Amino acid sequence: MAEERYTRCPACKTVFRVTLQQLAIRAGQVRCGQCQTVFDGNAELVPVIPSNRRPEEAAQEDALGPATMTLRVPHAASVAPLAPSSVASYDQRFAWADRQRRRRRGATIAYGIGVPLLLLLLAGQAIYHFRDLIAARWPVAKPLLVRVCDVAGCNVEPVHDIAGLSIEASDLQADPAHRGLLVLTATLRNRSSWPLSYPYLELTLTDARDQPVARRALPPTEYAGGTAPLDSGIPANAEVPVKLFIDASATSQAGYRLYLFYP
Numbered sequence: 449m450a451e452e453r454y455t456r457c458p459a460c461k462t463v464f465r466v467t468l469q470q471l472a473i474r475a476g477q478v479r480c481g482q483c484q485t486v487f488d489g490n491a492e493l494v495p496v497i498p499s500n501r502r503p504e505e506a507a508q509e510d511a512l513g514p515a516t517m518t519l520r521v522p523h524a525a526s527v528a529p530l531a532p533s534s535v536a537s538y539d540q541r542f543a544w545a546d547r548q549r550r551r552r553r554g555a556t557i558a559y560g561i562g563v564p565l566l567l568l569l570l571a572g573q574a575i576y577h578f579r580d581l582i583a584a585r586w587p588v589a590k591p592l593l594v595r596v597c598d599v600a601g602c603n604v605e606p607v608h609d610i611a612g613l614s615i616e617a618s619d620l621q622a623d624p625a626h627r628g629l630l631v632l633t634a635t636l637r638n639r640s641s642w643p644l645s646y647p648y649l650e651l652t653l654t655d656a657r658d659q660p661v662a663r664r665a666l667p668p669t670e671y672a673g674g675t676a677p678l679d680s681g682i683p684a685n686a687e688v689p690v691k692l693f694i695d696a697s698a699t700s701q702a703g704y705r706l707y708l709f710y711p
Contacts, residue, residue, distance in 0.1 A: 455492045459485040463494065576600070580607050584642035605645055606681025608710045612640035613647055616687065620651075620694075620704045628697025634690040634706060636682065643681035646672055647708040651694065653701035662699045665711075666692065 453471070456463045457480040466478070466489055476490035575582065579597070583590035584607045593604050618634035632651065638644050646668035653662040668678050671690045682688055 454494050455489040456494045457482065457485055458487055458492055459483050464489075576602070580605050605679075606643045607640075608645050609640060610647060610708055610710055612644050613638060613682070613708050615706060615708065618690075618706050620706075623693065628695065630694040630696045632690065632692045632694055632704075632706075636688040636690060636708070638682040638684060638686050638688075641684050643683055645681045645710070646676070646678055646688075647710055649690070650705075650707040650709055652705040652707075653696060653699060654703045654705065655700070656702040658703060661701055662696070664694075 451468055453466050453468065454463050455466055455471075455478065460480060460483040462480060462482040464478075464481070471478070471489050476488050477486060478489040479486050575593075579593050579602070583593050583604050590604060597604055614637050616635040616637045618632070620630055620632050623629040623631050634649075636647075648668070649666040649671055651664050651666060652660050655661050668676070671692050672678065672688065676688070
């Protein structure tokens with residue numbers, strides 16, 4: 449049997465059973481199987497602890513640390529030592545944990561700042577997109593929206609809601625006093641509870657088979673008259689009379705269609 453020796457880890461004071469052959473393999477460099485410390489096994493050799501130690505010897509051995517005789521298996525001492533750069537010290541572990549805590553704290557701060565900013569941006573986009581409706585439903589907010597738009601380069605206009613408008617009545621007749629001239633009369637009604645922007649009128653002249661022979665888009669400036677408050681829109685639950693003369697001398701028609709739309 450190979451001659452056995454005992455070496456003690458300088459870090460955790462655990463005693464290992466080793467052989468001279470094991471110590472000779474790597475010039476005495478061994479790794480502690482308890483705390484993974486790499487040390488010189490020859491330099492840390494300890495004698496077998498006899499049962500009849502003198503008091504002064506016992507005091508000297510006890511000063512080196514507890515002689516833990518729960519011995520590790522021999523192969524634990526024969527593991528090749530690690531390179532210094534790959535051995536993580538306790539200070540490195542603490543530094544890594546501190547970096548992780550700083551990263552988590554930084555992420556928490558970033559979320560705490562970023563989420564409210566995103567919500568504010570989302571609210572700003574919603575206000576910008578629905579500014580006309582907001583001004584119509586809450587008139588007290590309109591002056592502020594107008595001032596904001598003066599800076600942002602936008603406009604606060606009456607709401608564009610074609611579903612809130614209707615043509616209550618319309619008629620297209622030839623003018624008896626002028627050949628080829630048609631007279632269009634209609635009544636536009638705002639059925640909403642807030643002002644709506646003046647729409648465009650699309651007049652389509654049709655033949656006897658109801659096929660289009662002419663089409664014309666009429667802006668508010670043509671049919672509403674010069675005194676109509678176009679910037680304010682059609683008031684809530686109000687009607688707008690329309691009377692327009694159409695030159696149809698170049699066409700022959702048997703009927704017409706009239707629609708409302710926003711460009």
